[in-house]
Amino acid sequence: MIVLGIESTAHTLGIGVVNEEGRILADCKSVYVPEVGGIHPREAAEHHQKQLHVVLQDVFSETGVSLTEVKGIAYAQGPGLPPALRIGAVMARTLAKSLGVPLLGVNHCVAHIEQARYFCKAEKPLVVYLSGGNTQITMLEARRYRIFGETLDIALGNMLDVFARAANLTHPGGPKIEQLAKQAKGEYQELPYTVKGMDLAFSGLLTAAKRLLTNGSPLETICYSLQETSFAMVAEVVERALAHTGREEVIVTGGVAANARLREMLALVAEEQSAKFASVPPKYAGDNGSMIAYNGLLMLHAKTTTPLSKSKVRPKWRLDQIDIPWGE
Amino acid sequence: MPKLIAKGAEASLFLEDWYGYPVVRKHRIQKPYRIPQLDLKIRGERTIREARSLSSARRAGVATPIIFHVNPDTATIHMEFISGPRVKEQLPTLSEKDRRRLFKKIGKAVARLHKHQLTHGDLTTSNLLLPSQDIVYFIDFGLATMTQNTEDFGTDLHLLRQALRSTHYSHWETCYTAFEQGYKSSYGKDASAVFRKVRAIESRGRYISERIR
Numbered sequence A: 001m002i003v004l005g006i007e008s009t010a011h012t013l014g015i016g017v018v019n020e021e022g023r024i025l026a027d028c029k030s031v032y033v034p035e036v037g038g039i040h041p042r043e044a045a046e047h048h049q050k051q052l053h054v055v056l057q058d059v060f061s062e063t064g065v066s067l068t069e070v071k072g073i074a075y076a077q078g079p080g081l082p083p084a085l086r087i088g089a090v091m092a093r094t095l096a097k098s099l100g101v102p103l104l105g106v107n108h109c110v111a112h113i114e115q116a117r118y119f120c121k122a123e124k125p126l127v128v129y130l131s132g133g134n135t136q137i138t139m140l141e142a143r144r145y146r147i148f149g150e151t152l153d154i155a156l157g158n159m160l161d162v163f164a165r166a167a168n169l170t171h172p173g174g175p176k177i178e179q180l181a182k183q184a185k186g187e188y189q190e191l192p193y194t195v196k197g198m199d200l201a202f203s204g205l206l207t208a209a210k211r212l213l214t215n216g217s218p219l220e221t222i223c224y225s226l227q228e229t230s231f232a233m234v235a236e237v238v239e240r241a242l243a244h245t246g247r248e249e250v251i252v253t254g255g256v257a258a259n260a261r262l263r264e265m266l267a268l269v270a271e272e273q274s275a276k277f278a279s280v281p282p283k284y285a286g287d288n289g290s291m292i293a294y295n296g297l298l299m300l301h302a303k304t305t306t307p308l309s310k311s312k313v314r315p316k317w318r319l320d321q322i323d324i325p326w327g328e
Numbered sequence B: 001m002p003k004l005i006a007k008g009a010e011a012s013l014f015l016e017d018w019y020g021y022p023v024v025r026k027h028r029i030q031k032p033y034r035i036p037q038l039d040l041k042i043r044g045e046r047t048i049r050e051a052r053s054l055s056s057a058r059r060a061g062v063a064t065p066i067i068f069h070v071n072p073d074t075a076t077i078h079m080e081f082i083s084g085p086r087v088k089e090q091l092p093t094l095s096e097k098d099r100r101r102l103f104k105k106i107g108k109a110v111a112r113l114h115k116h117q118l119t120h121g122d123l124t125t126s127n128l129l130l131p132s133q134d135i136v137y138f139i140d141f142g143l144a145t146m147t148q149n150t151e152d153f154g155t156d157l158h159l160l161r162q163a164l165r166s167t168h169y170s171h172w173e174t175c176y177t178a179f180e181q182g183y184k185s186s187y188g189k190d191a192s193a194v195f196r197k198v199r200a201i202e203s204r205g206r207y208i209s210e211r212i213r
């Protein structure tokens, strides 16, 4: 028995397959790269529409499994960009109906977190979820992800992407910033550091970093300073959340988790608070189809399938609005 | 021999003797994860900020530990030892009525801070001590700010609301409603503007569809 999952919330069209135990059998994707500027929702949707069949082909040639073994179709129902979300949802409905198998509407954020828990083998971790669209410190408690801290303005990944574009770095910007930061040789320029309780804010930092850019500071120095400042902010709120909750494990996921400096800092934070640290493998840090498939599997086991009447996309679906039947 | 009584997020706290008086030495320790420039600056700033704000809060009529000594260079504060549990541990053991009473009191105290242009900056139940039934001590003012901005007051309330929702999810609504009542009774009619800010803050910046280009 296998479950197929479709991810199409933002840049990535991903299709993945997991088996009964959650092991990944396939994880294929095609990523939309805007020609100029940030993501254009309609263009992303067009890209996903065009690539659907290509990526699906890849999945089946990679796994060698056949459609008849599929016992559930999972799709990212939200949160995300409405036009992009709809592509995945339409595909999922069509597949589920023609195969006569249940439809599984997955929350994209929960999927990231559950896949990270699976890889990290973490029972009750504090979760640090850092991506282009989300920045949250959360924990599963009594069937719900409780949010202890989050961004008050833009997401960490979004901040890095926007800065990268302002600096004319090619997409994806995160890894480029990381590379440049390594070449900075420790020259640090002060940038706004904004922590409010367990919450964060990044827009002031972004504005100041862009200003350094126009003032002609070396790009390496700015990248280094930007990383050191923003990651230290995250590290601080994570430490605060660990001290406040007393949790003994901390894991990180989301696109920014692919950054080695960030992982290094969080590992040190965990050590400070005598907690264990683990990260999702960098390959699965970003958006992918297998996490949707895996979450679909969990839903199938919990018998929480999505009736057609409730399958509409949910662009603003919040992490803390979802009942987690496996999180007793 | 100093005794470690708590390892907080920022500091290690030791119980010590100060000329026969029990005091807490709060030492903001060096953090290996951040670069030294940033680390020194943060620890020094927070120490000064905390010492100042503990006194300002006290002048505003909010119970805080008395300060005996401050040293920004070593990032340490010696302050009065408050013997009693934290609200975090006490809250679940209280009756519904006592919980309401307690949070009304907390609401009044926070309004008093705000009327004196002071925010706490990290309102969680870990930072409230209960030496007796009738008195709540506010501690941990390292993120406090002097401000006249409604947005900052709203942020203070949002932080408490978030902490209640996440940590005390079975009781959060009772507590927060009582808090609002207390806050309003002391802050006056402009409290509704602060409550509106809380809602505005919480509907901002949270969704992927609102990411900036």
Ligand SMILES: Nc1ncnc2c1ncn2[C@@H]1O[C@H](COP(=O)(O)OP(=O)(O)O)[C@@H](O)[C@H]1O
Pocket (backbone or CB within 6 Å): A243, B005, B006, B007, B008, B009, B010, B011, B012, B013, B024, B026, B065, B079, B080, B081, B082, B083, B086, B126, B127, B139, B140, B141, B142
């Ligand atoms: N004056 C005090 N008297 C008694 N206990 C205190 C006092 N100050 C702090 N504590 C204890 O130490 C813990 C951490 O102190 P806090 O000032 O909140 O530091 P941090 O910034 O590291 O969170 C508190 O939660 C409380 O249990």
Ligand SMILES: [Mg+2]
Pocket (backbone or CB within 6 Å): B008, B009, B126, B127, B140
């Ligand atoms: Mg504290």
